[in-house]
Amino acid sequence: MKRCANCEEKKDREEFGKDSLRADGLNIYCKICTREKTAQHRANLKAMGRPLNGPPAVAGRKSNAIARVRRFGPQAQKVYEAIRAGARTHREIAMMTKLASDDVGEAIADLLLWQKAIGTKLEGEARRYFIRAA
Ligand SMILES: [Zn+2]
Numbered sequence: 383m384k385r386c387a388n389c390e391e392k393k394d395r396e397e398f399g400k401d402s403l404r405a406d407g408l409n410i411y412c413k414i415c416t417r418e419k420t421a422q423h424r425a426n427l428k429a430m431g432r433p434l435n436g437p438p439a440v441a442g443r444k445s446n447a448i449a450r451v452r453r454f455g456p457q458a459q460k461v462y463e464a465i466r467a468g469a470r471t472h473r474e475i476a477m478m479t480k481l482a483s484d485d486v487g488e489a490i491a492d493l494l495l496w497q498k499a500i501g502t503k504l505e506g507e508a509r510r511y512f513i514r515a516a
Contacts, residue, residue: 384408388415457481458497461489462513465500470510 383392387410398408399416409416457479464478476486490511493500501514 386410386412386415388412388419455489455492457485457489458492461486462493462499465493465511466513470512471508472511475511 384395384398384406385392386398389412391412393412395408397412397414399411399413400407401409404410411419460479460481461475464475467478469475469478472483472486472490475481475490476483479486481489490500490502494502494511499514500511502509502511504510
């Protein structure tokens with residue numbers, strides 16, 4: 383009989399895998415625990431590796447635009463979301479995001495000129511904004 387270092391159960395020697403590096407020639411963990419630990423280890427590796435090794439995002443103009451916004455500040459992100467949710471004017475965007483007017487202006491300029499994620503159009507007196515990729 384040998385005690386497993388993980389589940390601490392005493393089991394027959396046949397219940398342990400071979401490990402020639404050990405004095406008794408057996409793994410310190412029973413076969414069941416070894417299997418579980420191996421599976422857990424694989425799952426951990428997989429979970430950690432996913433962001434780096436996962437499949438590339440589906441290439442599309444819309445997802446690209448969103449990805450671009452995400453790299454920038456939370457204000458630009460908020461403004462982008464507000465426009466996507468239906469806000470069309472500076473004022474509507476400011477109301478929806480609850481950002482200061484200056485911050486909205488800055489974020490709009492960012493999205494418009496730098497990230498090219500949104501477009502703008504002058505309709506009568508009102509300047510309107512829209513999601514470019516949509
Ligand atoms: Zn065990």
